[in-house]
Amino acid sequence: MTSVLSGATQDDRAAQDRPDPLAPDLLAWIQEVAALTTPDRIVFVTGSDAEWQELTEKLVAAGTFRPVAGMPNSWHALSDPADVARVEDRTFICSERPQDAGPTNNWMDPTEMKELLTPLFRGAMRGRTMYVMPYCMGPETAASPKLGVEITDSEYVVASMRVMTRVGDRALALINKGHTWVKGLHSLGAPLEADQADVAWPCNETKYIVHFPEERSIWSYGSGYGGNALLGKKCYSLRIASVMARDEGWLAEHMLILKLTSPSNTTHYVAAAFPSACGKTNLAMLEPTIPGWKVETLGDDIAWMTFGKDGRLYAVNPEAGLFGVAPGTGWNTNPNAMRAIEAGNSVFTNVAATDDGGVWWEGMTDEPPAHLTDWKGRDWTPSGVDADGNELASAGQPAAHPNSRFCTPITQVPILADEYFEPVGVPISAILFGGRRKTTIPLVSEARDWQHGVFMGATLSSETTAAATGAVGVVRRDPMAMLPFIGYNAGDYFQHWINVGKGADATKLPKIFYVNWFRRDADGGFLWPGFGENSRVLKWIIERLDGAATAEETAIGYVPAEGALDIDGLDVTPDQLAAALAVEPEEWRQELPLIEEWFAKIGDSVPSSLRDELDALKLRLAEATPRG
Numbered sequence: 001m002t003s004v005l006s007g008a009t010q011d012d013r014a015a016q017d018r019p020d021p022l023a024p025d026l027l028a029w030i031q032e033v034a035a036l037t038t039p040d041r042i043v044f045v046t047g048s049d050a051e052w053q054e055l056t057e058k059l060v061a062a063g064t065f066r067p068v069a070g071m072p073n074s075w076h077a078l079s080d081p082a083d084v085a086r087v088e089d090r091t092f093i094c095s096e097r098p099q100d101a102g103p104t105n106n107w108m109d110p111t112e113m114k115e116l117l118t119p120l121f122r123g124a125m126r127g128r129t130m131y132v133m134p135y136c137m138g139p140e141t142a143a144s145p146k147l148g149v150e151i152t153d154s155e156y157v158v159a160s161m162r163v164m165t166r167v168g169d170r171a172l173a174l175i176n177k178g179h180t181w182v183k184g185l186h187s188l189g190a191p192l193e194a195d196q197a198d199v200a201w202p203c204n205e206t207k208y209i210v211h212f213p214e215e216r217s218i219w220s221y222g223s224g225y226g227g228n229a230l231l232g233k234k235c236y237s238l239r240i241a242s243v244m245a246r247d248e249g250w251l252a253e254h255m256l257i258l259k260l261t262s263p264s265n266t267t268h269y270v271a272a273a274f275p276s277a278c279g280k281t282n283l284a285m286l287e288p289t290i291p292g293w294k295v296e297t298l299g300d301d302i303a304w305m306t307f308g309k310d311g312r313l314y315a316v317n318p319e320a321g322l323f324g325v326a327p328g329t330g331w332n333t334n335p336n337a338m339r340a341i342e343a344g345n346s347v348f349t350n351v352a353a354t355d356d357g358g359v360w361w362e363g364m365t366d367e368p369p370a371h372l373t374d375w376k377g378r379d380w381t382p383s384g385v386d387a388d389g390n391e392l393a394s395a396g397q398p399a400a401h402p403n404s405r406f407c408t409p410i411t412q413v414p415i416l417a418d419e420y421f422e423p424v425g426v427p428i429s430a431i432l433f434g435g436r437r438k439t440t441i442p443l444v445s446e447a448r449d450w451q452h453g454v455f456m457g458a459t460l461s462s463e464t465t466a467a468a469t470g471a472v473g474v475v476r477r478d479p480m481a482m483l484p485f486i487g488y489n490a491g492d493y494f495q496h497w498i499n500v501g502k503g504a505d506a507t508k509l510p511k512i513f514y515v516n517w518f519r520r521d522a523d524g525g526f527l528w529p530g531f532g533e534n535s536r537v538l539k540w541i542i543e544r545l546d547g548a549a550t551a552e553e554t555a556i557g558y559v560p561a562e563g564a565l566d567i568d569g570l571d572v573t574p575d576q577l578a579a580a581l582a583v584e585p586e587e588w589r590q591e592l593p594l595i596e597e598w599f600a601k602i603g604d605s606v607p608s609s610l611r612d613e614l615d616a617l618k619l620r621l622a623e624a625t626p627r628g
């Protein structure tokens with residue numbers, strides 16, 4: 001790491017290897033932040049191997065990291081128990097006008113917000129190192145590279161960003177050449193006094209995750225957790241990028257990207273938006289259970305989509321790593337993620353520790369080990385009692401936090417598609433929207449056209465998960481799986497989606513589908529086995545694109561006709577399958593007031609075309625009889 005400060009920086013660097021002088025706006029911002037936060041030292045993040053060594057050593061010395069036995073260059077961290085997930089109620093879109101944040105975002109006047117935050121940031125880095133971390137989202141070779149600089153006082157954040165993004169000198173060189181970039185200021189809000197000992201996971205009870213969309217900047221305070229603190233991820237690549245995309249005519253979405261090859265060797269690229277902890281990473285890496293089909297991964301969380309010269313919609317994954325939900329990831333469910341993790345170079349947060357120094361989480365193996373140290377550092381056993389039969393404090397609780405995460409380079413995914421490295425991305429044939437619903441939503445349905453598909457996305461619903469703080473399992477509308485990530489007015493965002501379709505050649509637009517892997521039977525069991533078996537649904541979708549698969553029209557869209565879904569060798573009863581695919585008009589009639597309430601919440605900015613879609617749905621449901 002190079003230790004540099006203000007004017008001396010340029011001279012030192014020039015003397016070494018004659019790089020371009022620091023961009024004046026970057027230098028001015030570094031000086032301004034340093035004067036406000038008063039760190040002990042300032043360090044530029046370069047992305048070098050030596051720097052990784054230094055960072056991990058420092059994190060081990062601080063008690064934040066412990067090396068994971070049996071996995072090369074891998075690290076286990078336990079967070080403060082109150083800093084485990086995104087904090088949606090502390091997340092703000094500070095546009096100049098409140099209507100540009102809209103009813104789904106917290107808003108405050110940008111000047112007032114800065115007045116509120118400035119005292120919090122004053123002296124916030126005292127006793128700590130201020131890291132200046134240049135990064136690029138997506139390939140640096142892109143026609144217009146998406147650059148950012150995160151200033152942070154957290155080594156954990158630097159280490160994680162080095163896995164998740166393209167960090168260091170190449171990004172800095174582009175910034176110094178004059179490319180635009182996004183400012184991201186992050187502090188744990190945990191200054192150290194002269195004799196104060198540090199804690200393993202510094203953070204502050206007060207948290208603010210704040211976006212200034214007009215000036216394309218981010219201020220994040222008080223949290224070290226991924227989605228709150230790795231500013232290249234949700235803050236830049238979704239909230240700020242969605243505003244850039246609105247202004248420039250593209251889409252920044254919470255979507256995986258996969259490549260699907262059929263037995264006859266035709267390839268299709270599919271993007272899919274599911275809310276947090278609803279199956280993106282798993283679908284992106286799926287191992288098809290049907291013979292001859294192949295899936296390769298391009299991305300597991302974020303897709304930026306732009307029209308190509310040929311009129312098709314192209315998607316790139318701006319990230320360089322996976323920040324995946326650990327629980328439920330195992331050799332049975334997601335072997336490709338397990339292979340990626342096994343290769344090492346990973347950071348695990350809030351998983352459990354095995355007695356031999358490894359890591360474990362629910363679902364990693366069928367049977368838990370006989371003894372673990374849980375994510376709060378307590379003894380844990382499967383039965384909840386110790387060897388003497390005394391009940392443990394951890395009894396009845398999971399050993400790993402439900403939102404515990406692995407952070408792993410995407411290049412370690414054994415089925416990574418070569419096109420991942422392609423700066424123009426891949427042409428998308430189908431877009432899937434999906435949620436986690438126990439009832440109502442069938443396994444798969446196909447939109448009638450783009451506008452109907454936008455309606456499906458805009459009214460998408462899902463049960464809340466542990467990926468955000470707050471109650472779990474509550475059904476809410478999560479439009480395009482972007483509710484916590486739309487950086488502007490949700491109604492304007494819907495209109496932007498409509499406009500994207502209007503401006504395009506309809507024959508080249510991706511077809512839109514709505515899926516639900518999570519429908520339950522009366523006993524609470526999943527009606528559909530999910531995971532690798534989802535390849536059967538992908539097959540039907542691909543066959544719909546060229547008209548080979550049959551469908552039945554229902555009030556909500558097209559669903560697989562009887563016999564159209566390939567269930568050869570699948571262990572489901574005909575009744576289960578029928579229940580998974582069922583469109584029950586009565587259930588859907590109960591959904592209507594919820595959709596109306598949702599549109600009422602968004603208000604006047606709901607596009608009239610989507611209100612028309614709702615009216616048409618009502619009419620079709622009024623006439624519908626139960627299917628099957």
Ligand SMILES: Nc1nc2c(ncn2[C@@H]2O[C@H](COP(=O)(O)OP(=O)(O)OP(=O)(O)O)[C@@H](O)[C@H]2O)c(=O)[nH]1
Nearest residue numbers: 276277278279280281282325327328467517530531
């Ligand atoms: N029943 C069932 N569970 C699934 C399926 N796919 C994923 N899951 C579970 O859902 C949870 C979240 O899955 P992920 O693939 O990590 O979700 P994600 O959308 O990538 O989540 P974020 O990283 O938070 O955006 C895990 O516990 C999975 O095991 C499926 O097809 N069926």
Ligand SMILES: O=C([O-])CC(=O)C(=O)O
Nearest residue numbers: 086226227234276301467
């Ligand atoms: O942002 C995070 O912390 C993790 C994530 O992918 C999500 O919640 O969708």
Ligand SMILES: [Mn+2]
Nearest residue numbers: 254276277301
């Ligand atoms: Mn996500």
